[in-house]
Amino acid sequence: EVQLVESGGGLVQPGGSLRLSCAASGFAFSRFWMTWVRQVPGKGLEWVASIKQDASERYYVDSVKGRFTISKDNTRNSLYLQMNSLRAEDTAIYYCTRDPVRRYDWWGQGTLVTVSS
Amino acid sequence: EIVMTQSPAILSLPPGARATLSCRASLSVTDYVAWYQQKPGQAPRLLIYDASNRATGIPARFSGSGSGTDFTLTISSLEPEDFAVYYCQQRSTWPPTFGGGTKVEVK
Numbered sequence: 001e002v003q004l005v006e007s008g009g010g011l012v013q014p015g016g017s018l019r020l021s022c023a024a025s026g027f028a029f030s031r032f033w034m035t036w037v038r039q040v041p042g043k044g045l046e047w048v049a050s051i052k053q054d055a056s057e058r059y060y061v062d063s064v065k066g067r068f069t070i071s072k073d074n075t076r077n078s079l080y081l082q083m084n085s086l087r088a089e090d091t092a093i094y095y096c097t098r099d100p101v102r103r104y105d106w107w108g109q110g111t112l113v114t115v116s117s
Numbered sequence: 118e119i120v121m122t123q124s125p126a127i128l129s130l131p132p133g134a135r136a137t138l139s140c141r142a143s144l145s146v147t148d149y150v151a152w153y154q155q156k157p158g159q160a161p162r163l164l165i166y167d168a169s170n171r172a173t174g175i176p177a178r179f180s181g182s183g184s185g186t187d188f189t190l191t192i193s194s195l196e197p198e199d200f201a202v203y204y205c206q207q208r209s210t211w212p213p214t215f216g217g218g219t220k221v222e223v224k
Contacts, residue, residue: 045153045161045204045215061212095160102208103151105172107160 002026002106004096009111016086016115022079022096022108030054030074033099036081038092039110046092049081050099063089086115119144119207123216129224136192138219140205145185149209152181152190155218156201164203165190195221 008020020036035050049060049070058070069082079096093112097104120143130136140150148168153161163172165181168188178193192199200223205216 044217045206047213047215050213059211102149102213103163103166103206104153104161105163105166107162110160 002098004098004106004108006094006096006108006111009094009113011114011116012086013117014087014115017082017084018086018113020081020083020094020096020111020113024077024079024096024098027098027106029072029077033101034070034072034079035097035099035102035104036070036079037095037097037104037107038090038113039095040092041112048094050102051079083113086113088115091115118212119146119210119214121205121207121214121216123203123205123219125219126217128219128221130195130221131224132195132197134195134224136190136195136199136221138190138192138203138221140183140188140190140216142186142188142207142209144210146207146209148184149207150181150183150188151206151208152179153204153206154199154201155204161204192221 003025005023036048038048051058051070067085071080093110095110096108098106122141124139150168152165155161169181180191182189202218202220204218
């Protein structure tokens, strides 16, 4: 069974950094694009970043370009999101998703990131 | 970026009723639309991809249709577990974008 388990969320001050992790199991991780999607509690969904199977291509929503970095380690079956220069508007639940061509067929349970002083 | 607009924002229906949810794209997305269901406190779940293909394990009462700019998710007969929020999403053009959601609530 496919499982995606996020970790690394928490409370951080504006301007701070966090690194989210996603442990994947139950599928051939190296064969899939992976994507982070976020959701402000009570609001809608927003695509954040995607990474190709071999990490040769990465894409970001404009609002996080230059601040967030998506990466993956195919030897550890893990996806990461390094978030720097965090802002209040980055506060959200961050979901790790499996991405067979820009649709998201498996989701983790999410990890909450709160940016506040 | 392509804007996805969902209507209505809230749909109030009794169990057993037919639900019709709409999603309109600001530009043609051919048939590259997916639908997701989200229940309170849970992650979204993929229901439909490429406009009309049910994802693995999704009951036959869920169906999708449309192409170009107008798409529909139909739930033929609402079960108690179907009351939730539904999102459409396009994958035709970067960045992928989601609609604002339709909440299906019990009338």
